[in-house]
Amino acid sequence: MLNHRLINPPREPRKFVEAAIQFLNKHARYKKVFCALSGGIDSSTVYLLLKQAKINTIPIFIDHGLMRIIRGVEEREYIKKLFPDVIILDIRDKFLPKIYEEGDAEGKRKLFKAAYSETISKVIKEENCDLLADGTILPDIEESFGVKIIDLKETMSLKEENELMQKNIEGFVKSQHNVEIEYEVEATIQPVASLTKHEVRKVLEYLEQPQELIYRKAFPGPALAARIVGPVSQENLIFEKKVHDLVESTVEDFYKKRYGKAMIINENGEQEPFQVFAAIGTDILNTKVTGLLEGKRTYQLPLCEKGDWNYNLLVNKASHITGYARVFYELGSNSGGKYDVVIRSINSRDARTATVTNLPIEVLIDLKQKIIGFAETKNIYFDVTPKPPATIEYV
Numbered sequence: 001m002l003n004h005r006l007i008n009p010p011r012e013p014r015k016f017v018e019a020a021i022q023f024l025n026k027h028a029r030y031k032k033v034f035c036a037l038s039g040g041i042d043s044s045t046v047y048l049l050l051k052q053a054k055i056n057t058i059p060i061f062i063d064h065g066l067m068r069i070i071r072g073v074e075e076r077e078y079i080k081k082l083f084p085d086v087i088i089l090d091i092r093d094k095f096l097p098k099i100y101e102e103g104d105a106e107g108k109r110k111l112f113k114a115a116y117s118e119t120i121s122k123v124i125k126e127e128n129c130d131l132l133a134d135g136t137i138l139p140d141i142e143e144s145f146g147v148k149i150i151d152l153k154e155t156m157s158l159k160e161e162n163e164l165m166q167k168n169i170e171g172f173v174k175s176q177h178n179v180e181i182e183y184e185v186e187a188t189i190q191p192v193a194s195l196t197k198h199e200v201r202k203v204l205e206y207l208e209q210p211q212e213l214i215y216r217k218a219f220p221g222p223a224l225a226a227r228i229v230g231p232v233s234q235e236n237l238i239f240e241k242k243v244h245d246l247v248e249s250t251v252e253d254f255y256k257k258r259y260g261k262a263m264i265i266n267e268n269g270e271q272e273p274f275q276v277f278a279a280i281g282t283d284i285l286n287t288k289v290t291g292l293l294e295g296k297r298t299y300q301l302p303l304c305e306k307g308d309w310n311y312n313l314l315v316n317k318a319s320h321i322t323g324y325a326r327v328f329y330e331l332g333s334n335s336g337g338k339y340d341v342v343i344r345s346i347n348s349r350d351a352r353t354a355t356v357t358n359l360p361i362e363v364l365i366d367l368k369q370k371i372i373g374f375a376e377t378k379n380i381y382f383d384v385t386p387k388p389p390a391t392i393e394y395v
Contacts, residue, residue: 099112224244
């Protein structure tokens with residue numbers, strides 16, 4: 001199997017779309033293409049580019065049960081509203097029992113990789129697809145390969161890619177659920193491989209997509225499994241979906257009220273907030289979470305800070321933390337609860353580095369009061385750690 005990637009295209013949206021259509025016509029004209037639509041901006045952009053190029057495409061949404069709820073609406077309903085022709089494949093009954101009780105970070109990623117691979121392979125075979133459209137973007141590729149995108153060729157075999165990865169193993173940060181997988185197709189086509197999230201949003205603006213899609217927050221490949229610290233269970237998944245929706249929607253409402261939109265480009269050129277979410281765990285202060293040291297993932301305990309809220313002081317301390325993965329600021333607690341909740345809000349250009357969103361203390365207090373109203377809540381923290389020395393996610 002080959003992988004075709006659009007390498008180093010023009011950055012201006014109109015010129016990029018022209019280059020992407022030319023790229024797709026070169027590799028996919030008269031072919032049948034499988035396109036996995038996750039609901040995120042990357043895969044949505046790939047699908048829209050395929051439509052622009054008039055490529056014969058089968059759009060599939062894989063519902064594994066770990067997608068988020070958005071303002072009370074399940075992700076599958078959201079994607080169906082955006083793209084009515086998408087086909088929903090429900091694998092929840094088969095997949096969820098496999099991931100329940102899996103607490104290891106790489107273990108979760110591997111389970112997702114296997115689930116996606118198995119489901120996609122089944123459809124490819126049934127529909128006799130020639131190619132697979134891939135929404136992997138620049139940071140994911142560079143973190144997996146350990147090299148710059150310009151070090152890759154437009155067309156590469158898996159053997160060539162594996163050799164490149166082994167040669168640059170010291171640059172590896174994390175595996176991706178849709179990188180380094182072989183399917184029974186001639187090749188994958190990856191038109192957004194050279195773009196960052198901000199550049200993808202610019203393309204969506206050019207394609208006149210709705211604001212709710214353009215400013216959609218980035219979502220990890222392993223879905224909510226990346227935001228449940230430790231083993232996933234039916235019980236904690238229900239709670240995570242509920243609290244995640246509350247945090248994301250509350251912060252978005254604050255930005256819409258203040259700026260008229262859910263995301264801004266701040267004075268540092270970052271998308272603010274780039275990601276907003278809630279992570280949960282039991283006894284999280286005694287559970288190892290991911291950090292980032294010299295470009296490599298580490299697993300250490302978080303440090304908890306209490307007292308008066310001082311954004312600059314806390315972030316500065318977290319920026320220079322040693323011996324711990326990250327710093328949490330304690331917002332409140334409920335002795336009768338079971339799950340700790342960590343609020344995470346970060347700004348970033350491309351996810352390779354990130355700063356902590358300086359949310360007003362009033363917003364944090366509002367979130368604390370809402371979250372503490374859930375009987376399942378035990379402790380509430382705000383993660384004040386940039387990337388590095390922390391990763392954005394928790395697995």
